């Protein structure tokens with residue numbers, strides 16, 4: 105089985121003008137297979153977001169190799185990366201990042217517009233994705249008419265609508281209360297189990313990470329532990 | 340890849356999301372384009388009406404007027420001298436290249452009919468006047484050469500005089516009109532001519548044979564103007580110089596002495612008038628173009644603000660798979676939609692404004708299709724030109740810092 109993500113010796117160095125370089129990643133090796141649900145944990149500044157941006161093809165590493173779904177991506181140009189993001193990746197952010205004054209439906213349609221999906225198919229897929237996150241009835245609501253948890257679920261619907269090979273979520277519960285956080289993480293769990301979607305969630309909260317089935321711990325730009333999550337009851 | 344239609348929809352959605360700001364941004368272009376349409380309409384209208392009036396005076400026309408005279412140190416203005424005579428006119432008529440000559444003798448006089456009276460300019464002319472001024476009767480007939488020779492008491496009335504003296508609409512032909520107490524028979528009515536370039540009502544006149552005017556009204560032999568028609572446009576200059584030579588000889592003007600007459604060519608007057616209209620139009624157009632430019636800068640300003648404000652949105656679009664070309668195109672289309680939309684609204688306001696000026700200020704104006712198309716094309720170009728920089732800025736945003744942007 106071809107891994108979805110295969111990184112070797114991944115380094116990322118930020119050159120700071122008039123200061124010392126910041127090494128955000130110091131040679132990270134990681135493989136994520138299809139169908140995995142991985143939580144990336146670690147203290148603030150440990151390199152989690154940097155790692156996610158590289159995995160999400162939004163940024164390039166300073167050194168190391170990255171094969172996405174078996175393809176070396178370092179040789180791809182910006183347009184090819186954009187097309188790959190559009191087809192094969194789904195993003196969920198801490199701040200939801202929904203377009204304001206735009207219905208849930210239209211927000212979910214957005215990635216399909218960039219993928220060039222025809223309008224009628226877009227509408228069907230958007231409704232289906234909203235149903236999958238339990239918001240079918242809210243298709244014509246605008247973000248300001250939805251709670252934070254509901255907005256984040258719209259964002260999740262948006263991330264799955266193109267049937268991506270990998271869903272990336274950076275602190276998706278960071279702005280939510282405990283109950284909504286549970287809802288959102290349970291939703292990722294269901295998408296992983298029922299639809300076999302590959303999910304990587306970045307978080308610094310242990311009880312959020314406990315929803316995943318594998319936990320990768322970052323510290324100072326290195327992976328310090330990588331192990332299966334124990335049964336939820338034990339957390 | 341995203342289609343152009345889909346990009347257009349994204350752009351429109353973004354503009355609608357910020358409805359009031361979009362409308363305010365358009366305002367600059369609306370005003371600019373409306374100003375362009377109105378000024379071009381006024382300029383074109385003025386030019387056509389000048390041209391119409393000049394043509395209305397009769398083509399190939401050369402006018403001879405008395406010059407100024409100096410009497411014991413005080414100079415009168417042009418026309419102050421009473422030096423032109425009927426004999427001068429007859430001599431000019433014999434010059435080669437001259438097709439017709441008509442003298443004019445102007446007399447302010449009270450016209451009286453049964454119950455009405457009206458003061459107007461009674462002009463004594465020759466039968467050739469209809470040719471020289473290309474002005475014909477609308478009913479009845481003009482007086483003949485024999486009538487002129489015998490100083491017949493016949494008159495041809497302008498439309499304004501007809502309305503004033505015969506307000507009941509009865510047929511004036513055959514009726515008698517008293518001119519300074521002298522009874523004249525109305526034999527014809529002039530066709531309506533409208534206002535002159537100077538805003539004078541040309542229909543407020545009555546024409547009688549010049550002989551009648553001299554013998555029965557002024558009692559002199561001097562005339563106000565000689566109107567000379569050249570056979571064609573190419574002969575105007577030679578006719579002018581021949582008239583000058585002839586009159587200098589007849590009036591005994593030799594050496595450095597100033598002429599006691601002036602020979603004017605209508606074409607020159609026409610050109611001067613239309614040049615003035617053109618310069619006026621050009622000035623107005625320049626003002627309008629500047630306001631359109633200011634409108635464009637307004638669009639650029641708002642688009643730059645918009646790019647900054649929507650940094651996160653741009654980062655999101657990139658993360659969702661938008662190529663930078665798609666971002667560039669969307670923002671460029673937003674700018675062009677703003678400017679062209681503003682242009683379209685401006686065209687509507689401009690046409691309405693031109694119509695209002697025509698109605699309320701009695702200023703001729705004509706909106707041409709080409710001016711409308713030009714204004715729209717120009718506003719679209721303004722959008723592309725002033726939208727490109729903000730759009731490029733948006734397309735070059737780094738998605739990661741854009742997503743982190745607060």
Ligand SMILES: Nc1ncnc2c1ncn2[C@@H]1O[C@H](COP(=O)(O)OP(=O)(O)O)[C@@H](O)[C@H]1O
Pocket residue numbers: 118126127128146147148149150151152153154155
């Ligand atoms: N654009 C950047 N320029 C310079 N330093 C950066 C930049 N992005 C992140 N860093 C630094 O890299 C390190 C890792 O950051 P990040 O990946 O955001 O950590 P985390 O998401 O785990 O909190 C931090 O020290 C941070 O300050």
Ligand SMILES: [Mg+2]
Pocket residue numbers: 152153154
């Ligand atoms: Mg982070």
